[in-house]
Amino acid sequence: VGKRDKSAPSTAGFSYEKWEINPSELTFMKELGCGQFGQVRLGKWRAQHKVAIKFVRQGAMHEEDFIEEAKIMMKLSHPKLVQLYGVCSQQKPIYIVTEFMENGSLLNYLQEGRGSFDLGSLLSISLDVCEGMEYLEAHGFIHRDLASRNCLVNDSRVVKVSDFGMTRFVLDDQYTSSSGSKFPVKWSPPEVFNFCRYSSKSDVWSYGVLMWEVFTEGRMPFENNPNHEVVTLIMQGHRLYRPKLATPTLYDIMQLCWKERSEDRPSFSSLWVMLSDTLEEDV
Ligand SMILES: CS(=O)(=O)c1ccc(C(=O)Nc2cccc(-c3cn4ccnc4c(Nc4ccc(C(=O)N5CCOCC5)cc4)n3)c2)cc1
Numbered sequence: 001v002g003k004r005d006k007s008a009p010s011t012a013g014f015s016y017e018k019w020e021i022n023p024s025e026l027t028f029m030k031e032l033g034c035g036q037f038g039q040v041r042l043g044k045w046r047a048q049h050k051v052a053i054k055f056v057r058q059g060a061m062h063e064e065d066f067i068e069e070a071k072i073m074m075k076l077s078h079p080k081l082v083q084l085y086g087v088c089s090q091q092k093p094i095y096i097v098t099e100f101m102e103n104g105s106l107l108n109y110l111q112e113g114r115g116s117f118d119l120g121s122l123l124s125i126s127l128d129v130c131e132g133m134e135y136l137e138a139h140g141f142i143h144r145d146l147a148s149r150n151c152l153v154n155d156s157r158v159v160k161v162s163d164f165g166m167t168r169f170v171l172d173d174q175y176t177s178s179s180g181s182k183f184p185v186k187w188s189p190p191e192v193f194n195f196c197r198y199s200s201k202s203d204v205w206s207y208g209v210l211m212w213e214v215f216t217e218g219r220m221p222f223e224n225n226p227n228h229e230v231v232t233l234i235m236q237g238h239r240l241y242r243p244k245l246a247t248p249t250l251y252d253i254m255q256l257c258w259k260e261r262s263e264d265r266p267s268f269s270s271l272w273v274m275l276s277d278t279l280e281e282d283v
Pocket residue numbers: 032033034035036037038040052054082098099100101102103104105145150152163166167170
């Protein structure tokens with residue numbers, strides 16, 4: 001096993017591949033909630049490192065495909081991405097072990113803190129997510145379900161992107177089929193809800209909706225419209241309104257993310273420059 005970052009759980013055990021964690025080195029603590037794959041708990045690795053542990057329910061995931069992909073995902077490392085530490089795949093259910101984020105989902109954090117955010121903190125949240133996505137874009141990695149519910153907040157109030165690429169292993173077709181009740185239509189561009197054509201530019205569309213969630217402090221996009229109505233509205237050219245807390249410049253940036261043609265949308269790297277430039281303007 002190559003030299004590993006001491007802070008991240010390394011397998012060390014001679015009998016484990018470097019993406020495998022020895023389950024006997026994990027202790028389980030409080031439940032954090034339930035996700036698409038099942039229960040998530042706080043845990044400790046080797047008695048001192050706090051970690052989040054996902055227990056993958058039987059029948060919820062394409063497990064072999066995921067284990068294969070985990071080797072690649074382990075290599076994706078960035079301060080604004082929730083770090084995958086490894087998997088325990090020698091038993092059922094399998095475990096997915098990641099860095100722990102004390103303040104939970106960004107959506108919950110926005111809703112609980114509604115009324116307490118200033119423009120600077122909302123912009124800082126948007127920049128954190130943009131930086132994580134810029135790294136994925138640079139590595140040709142598509143998220144496929146970017147939304148505030150899939151971002152997490154740590155105890156230093158840093159926001160990180162989570163569960164990137166994981167939708168490819170979901171077995172629930174209510175979630176994977178674009179007509180399914182759980183498909184993220186309100187975060188999807190036309191080329192995705194019509195043809196499932198995913199790209200970093202479809203992630204940019206979702207990022208625009210995430211910015212709308214941030215500046216509305218966790219409201220539901222198109223809250224009075226069911227998914228099928230949103231498909232029609234978007235195809236007719238309708239878009240989300242300007243959130244009160246968003247300056248016209250920030251709303252212009254959101255609208256660039258919602259250009260109908262994916263090639264007309266900005267990259268995450270140019271989004272980062274545009275957002276950073278508003279820092280001077282909004283002060
Ligand atoms: C994109 S996808 O493939 O469909 C997919 C999406 C999501 C998931 C998934 O596992 N979701 C999921 C569900 C629950 C918890 C997690 C989840 C995952 N994590 C990874 C790192 N840290 C966490 C974490 N932290 C939490 C969560 C809740 C609290 C909490 O109780 N709070 C109350 C008091 O105020 C502070 C917050 C605290 C920390 N929660 C992840 C799985 C698959």
